[in-house]
Amino acid sequence: MSPFSFTTVIVALVVSTYGNDCTKYNLTPSDQSLIDMMKHYLHTSRKADCPETHSHQDIGVTYVRWGKKTCPEKSDIVYTGQVGGNYYGNKGGGSNYLCLPSDPENGEAYSYANDELYGAEYEIDSKTKTSGLPTSLYDKEVPCSVCRRKGKVSVLMIPGRKSCYNGWHSEYNGFLMSEHKTYNNKDFICMDGHAKPFDSRSSGENGALLYPVRAKCGSLRCPPYKDNTEVLCTVCTK
Known part of the structure; x- marks a missing residue:
């Protein structure tokens, strides 16, 4: 599965879980787990695109x-x-x-x-x-x-x-x-x-x-x- 497709699926799951009124929705542990998984995926998928920084030393x-x-x-x-x-x-x-x-x-x-x-x-x-x-x-x-x-x-x-x-x-x-x-x-x-x-x-x-x-x-x-x-x-x- 391509990165775009995987991200789309996660976003769709989050939206369907939250419903139409996210501001009044209380997150369950499984919801939070899904969000954390999405953050981790986005972080690792973008890491290769970011220039490596070196310390002053x-x-x-x-x-x-x-x-x-x-x-x-x-x-x-x-x-x-x-x-x-x-x-x-x-x-x-x-x-x-x-x-x-x-x-x-x-x-x-x-x-x-x-x-x-x-x-x-x-x-x-x-x-x-x-x-x-x-x-x-x-x-x-x-x-x-x-x-x-x-x-x-x-x-x-x-x-x-x-x-x-x-x-x-x-x-x-x-x-x-x-x-x-x-x-x-x-x-x-x-x-x-x-x-x-x-x-x-x-x-x-x-x-x-x-x-x-x-x-x-x-x-x-x-x-x-x-x-x-x-x-x-x-x-x-x-």
């Missing part, structure tokens, strides 16, 4: 905090790990940096010569250091953490600023970094201004490399930008 956004194994205050850690990416000299393959978890589920041995996934290293020395990152990071592997901020619906990395616009909250700020301009392209990422090494090892094995980015005037309008300056950044949520 279910809403959230995720972002990567580059250079840190921890998440900012009020954000939860999804996982922590090591920054990886394609080898700096490879002509093909991925061009983005990855936050690789510290507890991978590894696949089977594979002999095909397409090794593209390497660890990332800081390339920060006396020539390349910014005002906030120490040269002791040189050739160290880079940590990262994937963070979730509850109650937010948007996340945005803003290059060129260390503070967020009105209405947005800064999760962290730092320096814009990427691959060296003479190597193959990588994404720009916002490295935490208080970045740390993954551990104490310093091997200089290369792989995916990270250099601070410098602004260059010309097609980039100066002002408001300034020539040969480090580029700040911040990750904002709302």
